Amino acid sequence: MSGADTKGHVLIVEDEKNLARYLQLELENEGFTTDVVYDGPAGLAKAYENVHDLILLDIMLPELSGIEVCRRVREVSQIPIIMITARGEVPDIVTGLDSGANDYVTKPFSIEELFARIRTQLRRKETKGNQDLLIGDLRILPNARRVFKADKEILLTPREFDLLNFLVQHKEQAVSREQILSSVWGFDFMGNTNVVDVYIRYLRNKMEDGSSIKLIHTVRGIGYTLRE
Structure with missing residues (x-):
């Protein structure tokens, strides 16, 4: 408060x-x-x-x-x-x-x-x-906008964090690139949906880092989903 x-x-x-x-x-x-x-x-x-x-x-x-x-x-x-x-x-x-x-x-x-x-x-x-979010081996602190993997902090840009937060809020749901673009970049963003794929790749590289645990999955013909 x-x-x-x-x-x-x-x-x-x-x-x-x-x-x-x-x-x-x-x-x-x-x-x-x-x-x-x-x-x-x-x-x-x-x-x-x-x-x-x-x-x-x-x-x-x-x-x-x-x-x-x-x-x-x-x-x-x-x-x-x-x-x-x-x-x-x-x-x-x-x-x-x-x-x-x-x-x-x-x-x-x-x-x-x-x-x-x-x-x-x-x-x-x-x-x-007051709640940390636990997804796989990730620990997300929403208020502090920080992410940890096995107690090692993953440094995300503000946009990367917003994208991850959106996927977490829609965990287990298939979300389209258009939905992601509208919610994370804003409805008046003038670019195309390719930017979503670019940032998904950034997130995967930082979060997965060679790990066998894959959290962000591609949903063919739709977009992406986050699941353990």
């Missing part, structure tokens, strides 16, 4: 200023600290500061949609994101979740429901943050 005296630091990105103020007052009364912004670019800039524990993110925002903000945040952070939608239509919800959101609430919502969802996400974050 952001501080010993608070329950957490929440970023509110909501263009309805009355609702934003209401959320701010309720959260602060509950013991949270908050930042409030009213459009997509400001929300993205604040999220990039990496000082928050959770983001409340409206879908319908000026200049840059909440979906777009969520996708870009997911390129660099796994911070919990709760989307706020006015319509509650299935396509909005699905798009929000597919863009990387952890949960959603539909306007109008009760503050008690929102608090319950916030508590759930913060508990999950704390649990995940």
